[in-house]
Amino acid sequence: MTFLTIDAISKSYGATVALDTIDINLEAGGRTAIVGPSGSGKTTLLRIIAGFETPDSGSLVLDGRTLAGNGILVPAHKRGIGIVAQDGALFPHLTVADNIGFGLAKHAPGRDQRITELMEMVELDAIMAARRPHQLSGGQQQRVALARALALKPRLMLLDEPFSALDTGLRDTMRRTVARVLRASGTTAILVTHDQAEALSFADQVAVLRQGRLVQFGPPRVLYKKPHDRETAAFLGEAILLDAHITADRATCALGQLTVERGLKAGQATIMLRPEQLRLTTAAAGTRPEGAVGRVDDVEFGGGNCMVLVRIDRSDRAMPDFLSIKCVGSEIPEPGDLVNISVHGTAHVLAD
Numbered sequence: 001m002t003f004l005t006i007d008a009i010s011k012s013y014g015a016t017v018a019l020d021t022i023d024i025n026l027e028a029g030g031r032t033a034i035v036g037p038s039g040s041g042k043t044t045l046l047r048i049i050a051g052f053e054t055p056d057s058g059s060l061v062l063d064g065r066t067l068a069g070n071g072i073l074v075p076a077h078k079r080g081i082g083i084v085a086q087d088g089a090l091f092p093h094l095t096v097a098d099n100i101g102f103g104l105a106k107h108a109p110g111r112d113q114r115i116t117e118l119m120e121m122v123e124l125d126a127i128m129a130a131r132r133p134h135q136l137s138g139g140q141q142q143r144v145a146l147a148r149a150l151a152l153k154p155r156l157m158l159l160d161e162p163f164s165a166l167d168t169g170l171r172d173t174m175r176r177t178v179a180r181v182l183r184a185s186g187t188t189a190i191l192v193t194h195d196q197a198e199a200l201s202f203a204d205q206v207a208v209l210r211q212g213r214l215v216q217f218g219p220p221r222v223l224y225k226k227p228h229d230r231e232t233a234a235f236l237g238e239a240i241l242l243d244a245h246i247t248a249d250r251a252t253c254a255l256g257q258l259t260v261e262r263g264l265k266a267g268q269a270t271i272m273l274r275p276e277q278l279r280l281t282t283a284a285a286g287t288r289p290e291g292a293v294g295r296v297d298d299v300e301f302g303g304g305n306c307m308v309l310v311r312i313d314r315s316d317r318a319m320p321d322f323l324s325i326k327c328v329g330s331e332i333p334e335p336g337d338l339v340n341i342s343v344h345g346t347a348h349v350l351a352d
């Protein structure tokens with residue numbers, strides 16, 4: 001069942017169109033990531049959902065209740081929406097316990113018990129209850145911010161780049177903790193992030209924005225395997241793009257004949273492969289090569305993650321194709337080696 005409906009939301013600042021007719025439906029309990037390049041409208045969308053901005057047109061309905069649109073505008077504090085910001089935005093003069101319990105009535109029965117439960121939920125040691133924010137690490141501060149937002153049992157949680165100030169290891173741990181806590185509490189969440197890897201691993205739905213428009217919306221696996229266009233393909237990870245000629249379910253390209261989805265229009269197109277779909281093997285002398293054949297132009301040794309630049313000469317082209325292919329250090333060929341390139345899975349045909 002749709003829990004949050006974002007229906008044709010638009011917002012401009014003077015001549016700048018920040019959001020252009022955005023439609024997104026979110027299911028209850030799901031985790032959605034909003035990604036896109038700088039200035040694509042991510043923050044504006046989050047601020048409209050939170051109630052800090054008013055859309056020019058369109059409507060916003062949360063669990064059957066209109067929050068914005070059709071002459072209605074519910075103020076931010078009456079929306080039942082929790083927010084965790086990039087810097088945590090904790091109250092510096094309050095203890096951890098009082099930060100977490102900030103929205104709970106001071107003498108409400110069970111207040112202390114609730115704070116203890118929330119601290120356990122976000123894996124904060126009980127001895128930290130009496131500390132103040134400056135006595136905590138960045139990750140601990142974010143846990144307090146999450147606990148404070150959860151204390152009010154929000155129907156929707158907005159996460160505005162909550163991990164961006166943390167270093168890589170802590171970022172991964174926090175991302176997993178937050179995903180687990182949200183799942184356990186059944187809270188629907190929207191994460192805004194610049195980090196595509198974070199979006200793909202955190203969310204069960206990803207919305208890609210570009211220049212105020214929704215380019216694609218769907219599960220991470222679908223977006224990664226079947227991006228709409230070359231920009232989205234490159235944005236969501238490394239992409240190998242090749243010119244190809246499509247006929248039925250085949251693409252003829254520098255790597256030979258590859259399988260593509262059925263039912264596509266015949267003719268010239270750009271196809272995309274992810275690097276992990278390509279396998280390199282050294283062509284043993286005298287054996288008949290399988291797949292495409294190329295010559296190693298350059299190698300970049302990186303231990304378990306090496307990059308091999310392969311040159312493929314084609315009789316039908318004046319210029320050779322160069323492909324960067326990943327392989328592990330134990331299997332890395334030498335410059336000048338003849339190699340076979342085989343492709344696993346289907347190639348994806350891009351829309352542009």
Ligand SMILES: Nc1ncnc2c1ncn2[C@@H]1O[C@H](COP(=O)(O)OP(=O)(O)OP(=O)(O)O)[C@@H](O)[C@H]1O
Pocket residue numbers: 013016017018036037038039040041042043044045194
């Ligand atoms: N208050 C404002 N006044 C004028 N223009 C604004 C305002 N807020 C946002 N914009 C413009 O709207 C567009 C979308 O901005 P927004 O902050 O939503 O993008 P974003 O995707 O969150 O960017 P970033 O990743 O850099 O945070 C940008 O062109 C921005 O300059």
